[in-house]
Amino acid sequence: MTTLWTDLRRRLGVVAGALLALGLPGAAGAADCDKLDHDGQGYAVCTVTADEEPRLGLWLYDGRGRPLNHFGSLRKHLGGQTLLFAMNAGMYHSDYAPVGLFRSGEEVHGAVVTGEGGGNFGLLPNGVFCTGGKTPFQVIESRRFSTSAPACRLATQSGPMLVIDGDLHPRFLIDSDSRYVRNGVGVSQDGQTAWFAISDRPVTFHEFGRLFRDGLQARDALYFDGSISRLYAPALGRSDFGWPLGPMIGLTAPAG
Numbered sequence: 001m002t003t004l005w006t007d008l009r010r011r012l013g014v015v016a017g018a019l020l021a022l023g024l025p026g027a028a029g030a031a032d033c034d035k036l037d038h039d040g041q042g043y044a045v046c047t048v049t050a051d052e053e054p055r056l057g058l059w060l061y062d063g064r065g066r067p068l069n070h071f072g073s074l075r076k077h078l079g080g081q082t083l084l085f086a087m088n089a090g091m092y093h094s095d096y097a098p099v100g101l102f103r104s105g106e107e108v109h110g111a112v113v114t115g116e117g118g119g120n121f122g123l124l125p126n127g128v129f130c131t132g133g134k135t136p137f138q139v140i141e142s143r144r145f146s147t148s149a150p151a152c153r154l155a156t157q158s159g160p161m162l163v164i165d166g167d168l169h170p171r172f173l174i175d176s177d178s179r180y181v182r183n184g185v186g187v188s189q190d191g192q193t194a195w196f197a198i199s200d201r202p203v204t205f206h207e208f209g210r211l212f213r214d215g216l217q218a219r220d221a222l223y224f225d226g227s228i229s230r231l232y233a234p235a236l237g238r239s240d241f242g243w244p245l246g247p248m249i250g251l252t253a254p255a256g
Contacts (some may be wrong), residue, residue: 007119014115025245031084031251033233038215041251042200044215044236046085050136050192058089058154058249060096067096069244071232081252086232087183087196089129089224090132090158091121099142100142100157101128112146112157120223123171126159127222135191148186157249162186162209162221172206182208185249186218196249198231232237 033046048056059068059077068074075083091099099121102109116124117170128145130138132153141164142157160169162184179202186195195216199208205223212221230240232250 001142010060026129030235031233033085033235035236036197036211036215038211039207041211042233043197043201043211043215044200044233044238046087046196046231046233046251048137048196050076050193052251053131053136055252056131056154056194057252058102058156058247058250060102060104060107060109060247067244067246069096070241070247071230071248072238074232074248074250078252080255082255083232084251084253085196085235086250087198087224088228088230088245088247089185089249090102090156090247091119091225096244096246098156098247100126100155100159101155102192103152103155105153107224110157111180112142112149114143120226121159123160123169125161125164125169126157127161127220128155128157129185129187129194130155131194137187137191137194139185139187139222154249156249157183158222159222160205160223162205162223163213163218164220166213166219168206168209168213172204174204174206176204176206179204181229182223183209183229183231184212184219184223186212186216188217189219198229 031046036043036045062068062077098110100110100113115123125141127139127141130152133151181199183198212218228243231238
């Protein structure tokens with residue numbers, strides 16, 4: 001039954017994505033987003049390659065300094081650009097300011113947090129997702145980032161790290177009963193590919209980490225959030241709505 005239901009949802013996603021592409025303004029183009037089953041769990045995964053890195057964006061506020069909060073507001077903010085996919089990209093305070101570092105070009109908010117603390121963010125090691133520079137995509141442990149940070153065009157800090165140099169985070173339990181809809185990012189061994197993934201239904205940290213390590217062969221991966229996790233991906237018929245978001249990351253293209 002689970003396999004049949006997963007296949008049905010995949011087929012419905014294809015149909016819905018086609019309708020979105022036809023009916024939504026500015027929906028030209030498509031992101032490389034697909035469905036993936038791993039160890040009995042379903043995920044949506046959007047892949048970004050090195051040549052697409054300059055079109056990856058990280059957003060928090062509009063032009064008047066107000067939090068964007070939702071995918072609809074982000075799409076309006078982009079004006080003449082098409083949003084191909086987007087997801088929440090890090091944890092935030094009650095005023096939507098980022099927990100830890102946020103950098104989008106010259107726009108910088110917060111600073112790298114290296115101390116242990118409560119919640120998932122403080123479950124060390126945590127890390128920073130960084131784009132640009134000699135290596136297009138990196139997930140860097142926060143303490144190492146604080147002492148030898150590369151030049152990042154975009155950077156967002158979150159935690160915990162899911163995969164660390166090919167190994168799962170040491171605190172993840174295979175028999176954990178903590179399950180949430182979770183999302184995060186992983187990078188390939190050569191740093192030329194980044195995978196942005198979100199689970200279809202609640203999963204454990206161990207299951208989510210295995211998706212990146214075993215299913216995608218990611219060398220390093222970083223948790224973005226859980227429970228509030230959402231995806232905008234017209235190619236999959238997705239425009240999730242829910243609680244207001246803080247930082248958001250996504251891929252754009254010129255409107256056409």
